[in-house]
Amino acid sequence: MEAASASVTTADHEHHGPPPANRSSRVEAQTLGMLLFIISEIMVFGAFFTAYFFIRVVKGDHWFPFHGDVLPVAVAGVNTAILLSSSLTMHWAQTSIKHDNRFGLKAGILSTFLLGLTFLFVQVNEYVHVGFSPRDHAQGTIFYGLTGLHGAHVFIGLTLLAMVTVRSFRGHYSSKEHRGVEVPGIYWHFVDAMWIIVYSSVYVL
C-alpha cells in the first residue's frame, strides 16, 4: 500500500502539466457534452409543452383562431422552410471542412447564419403584427412562451454561428481540426428539429 503511494510523490509537477487522460470512449468529450446539454434543452421545451398540453388538452380550451385572433400559418410555413434550409447549408459547411474545402465551409456557414437571422427577423415581425399579446389570454401566453423560447434558442445558436463564421474566415479549421464547426452544428440542427415540433403543434394542429 505504501509502495503504491510512494510512487506518486508530492513534488512540484506544475510545469509539465497532468499526464494525458485515458480516452475510455470513442465519443469526444465536447460532442458528448453538447448532446447531454441538448437533452436538458429538450426537457425545458418539454415543460413548456406541458403548459401547452394543460391549456389545450387537459382543460380543453379553444385554440387559434378564436376571438378573432389568427396565427399567420402560411408566413410561418415559409419561415419554417427558411430555417430548415439553414440545416442543409450547415450540413454543407460540415462536410466541406471534413474534405478541406475552405470555400464550402465559408459559404455554408455564412448562408446558415444569414438564413437564421432571416428566420429571427420574420419571427419578430410576426410578433409585431400578430395582433394579440401574452397578457390577453392563456393561449397568447402559450404562443409567445413556446415561440419565444424557441426564438431565444435561435439567438443562442446564431451567437455560436457568428463565432464559427469569424473563425472560418480566419482559416482556423481544417479536416483535422473541425470540432469547432461540428459541435455548434449539432446545436443548430437541434434548434431546427425543435422548430418543426413547435410549428406543427402551435400553428398547424
Add this chain to the structure above:
Amino acid sequence: MAAKLRAPGFYRAGTFTLGGVVFSLALTYLVRMSYGHGRFHHFIAPNAILTVSLIAAPLAFLVGLGAFDYWFYWAAGKPTRPEDHSSHGAHSWRDYFRVNTDHKVIGIQYTVTSFFFLLVGGLMAMLMRAELAQPGSQFVDSNTFNGLFSVHASLLIFLFIIPVFAGLANFVLPLMIGAPDMAFPRLNALSYWLLPIAGLMMIASFFAPGGSFASGWTAYAPLSDTAPIGQVFFTLAVQFAGASSIATALNFLVTIITMRAPGMSFFRMPLLVWANFATSLLVVIATPFIASSQFFILLDRGLGFNFFNAGRGGDVLMYQHVFWFYSHPAVYIMMLPGFGIVSEIIAVKSRKPIFGYRMMAFSLVAIVVLGFTVWAHHMFVSGMQAWIRIPMMITTAIIAVPTGIKIFSWLATLWKGVLHLDTPMLFALGFLTMFTLGGISGVMLAMVPLDIHVSDTYFIVAHIHYVLFGGSLFTIFAGVYYWFPKMTGRMFDERLGRMHFWLTFIFFNLTFAPMHIIGLQGMPRRVADYSSQYAGWNLVISLSSFVLGASILIFVYNIVSSWRGGPRAPANPWRGMTLEWQVSSPPPIFNFDAVPTVVGGPYEYGVPGAVHGIFKGGAEVKPAPAGTVARPARE
C-alpha cells in the same frame, strides 16, 4: 488600483456588479419610456429594476471575477492558446477565493460553501423551534416565520444537500476513476461560482420590501404569482442553483464516460461513481423542469403572462405537475450520492467485498427510471384528476423495491464482517437505521388514504427530516469524515467525531420522532402558532433541537482544529482499495504521475490475490492483510 480593476478578481467583480445594476436601471427606464408611460415617476419602477438587477448583477459579477475570461478570448476569434495551468491548484488560502480550475480546489470550495449554508439554514431552524417552543407568538411574527421555513428549506435543499454531494464527488470522483481532472475544468469553476450567488440571493430576500419569500420551498402558484417582491429572489436563485447543478452533472457524465483509466470498465467502477452517474442523469433530465416552472412565474410576474392566471385561462395545477416532475426526482438527487458514499464506507470498514455489486448498480438505475413515474404522489389532495392517484400509489410503492435491495445488500455486506466502528462507519450505520425508518414512513405516505389524513401535518415534516437529515446528512457527515484525511492531509479527532455522532443520533431522534405523533394527531406544518394540546411535545422537540443544533459546533470545531493542526494523515489511513487512496494525502497537484491500469473490482477486501489497479513501476493495489493498521504520523 487601476490595474486591480482590470485584472480578474473581486475588485473587478465589484465594479462590474455595480455596472450590472446601472445597466438594469437604464434598461428598465428605456423600455418603460419606449412603451409610453406618461409621467416621469412611471419610468422608475423599483420592482422592475430589482428583478432585472437580480439577473444582470450576478452575471456581471461572474464576468468581473473572471469566470468567462477564457471563453470571451475564444469567442473573439483569437487563436487558441495552450493550457498553461495557471489557474490550477491552490498555494495559499487566497486561491480558494478565485476562479480555480482544479477539481480538488473546487471540491473543497463546494463543500465549505455548502456547509456555510447548512449553518445559516440550521440557525433559521433554531429560530423556528424557539418560536414553536410554546403556543402563541413569542419571537417572530407569522410572516417572518413563513419566510424562515421557506428560506430554511430552500437553502438546505438547493445550497446544501445537492451541492455538497457535488463537492465531495468533485474531489473524489476524478481520483477514483484515474483521471487527472474533470472533463471541463472551466465549466466546473463556473458551476461552483454560481452557488454562492444563489445562496446569498436567498438570504438577501429577508431585506426585500414585504419580507422574504414566504410560499415554502415549493412556491406554489398562484401565491408565488402575487406574493411581494421577495418571491423573485427565490425564482432567480433557483435558476442560478439549477444552472450550477446541470453544468456539474453534465461534467460528471462526460468525465465518467470519457476519462476512465484503462481497464476500468463500468462494472469495475466504485459505487460512488455509479451513484454520481445515476444522479447526474437525473439532474440533466429533471432540473430543466424546475427552471421552467420558475420561468413561468418570472414571466407571469414580470411581463404579465397568464400561465397561472385562472381569470384568463391559465392553469394553476400545471405548476404543481411541472414542479414535482423535477422535485420528486430531486429527492433521489439528494439521496443517490449518499448511497454511493455509504457503499464505499461499509465495504472498507467491514473488510468485505460489497454484497451484490451489480444489483447495487442496477438498483441505482432502476431508481432513476422509476423516479420519473411517481411525481403526482405529492398531489393527492391538490384536486387533480382522481384516476392518477392509484397508478402513482403503485409506482411509489414499487420504488421501495430497488431501495430495499440496497439496504439488504449493505446488511449482507456487514454480515460477519470485521467491523471498524469509527466515526465514518458510525454515521454510515446511523444512516442505515434512520433512512430505513424514513423509507418506511415514505411507503406509508404512498398510500392514498393515509396521505390524505396526514397531508400538510408534522408527519410530513418528520418523514422529510428522517430521509434528508437521518438519510442524506448522515451520509454527508460520513463522507466528510471518511475523505477528510485525503482532502486536507490531516486526521480528524476521533473522540470528538464519536461524540458528534452520538449527540446527533440521539437528539435527531428526540427532535423528529415525536413529530410523527403530533402529525398523526393533526398538528399542521408551516404555521407559526398551534393549539395548546400539542404544547408538551413541542417543548420536547424544541429543547432537543437546540442540543442537535449545538452538536454541529463540535463538528465545526473538530474540522477546523484538525485542519489547522491535526496529525498528518498517511496516504491510506483506512486501507481502502479505490484509487484515490493510492496517491498521497492531499493528492499531488495533477493527481497521478501516470494513469494507473485497472485490472479488477474495487471492493475485493479479504480476497486473496485480488488486485484493483497497477501503477507505473508495477506497484499493485491489493487488499491489505488483516491486522495491519496504517498509523497517522505525529508531527
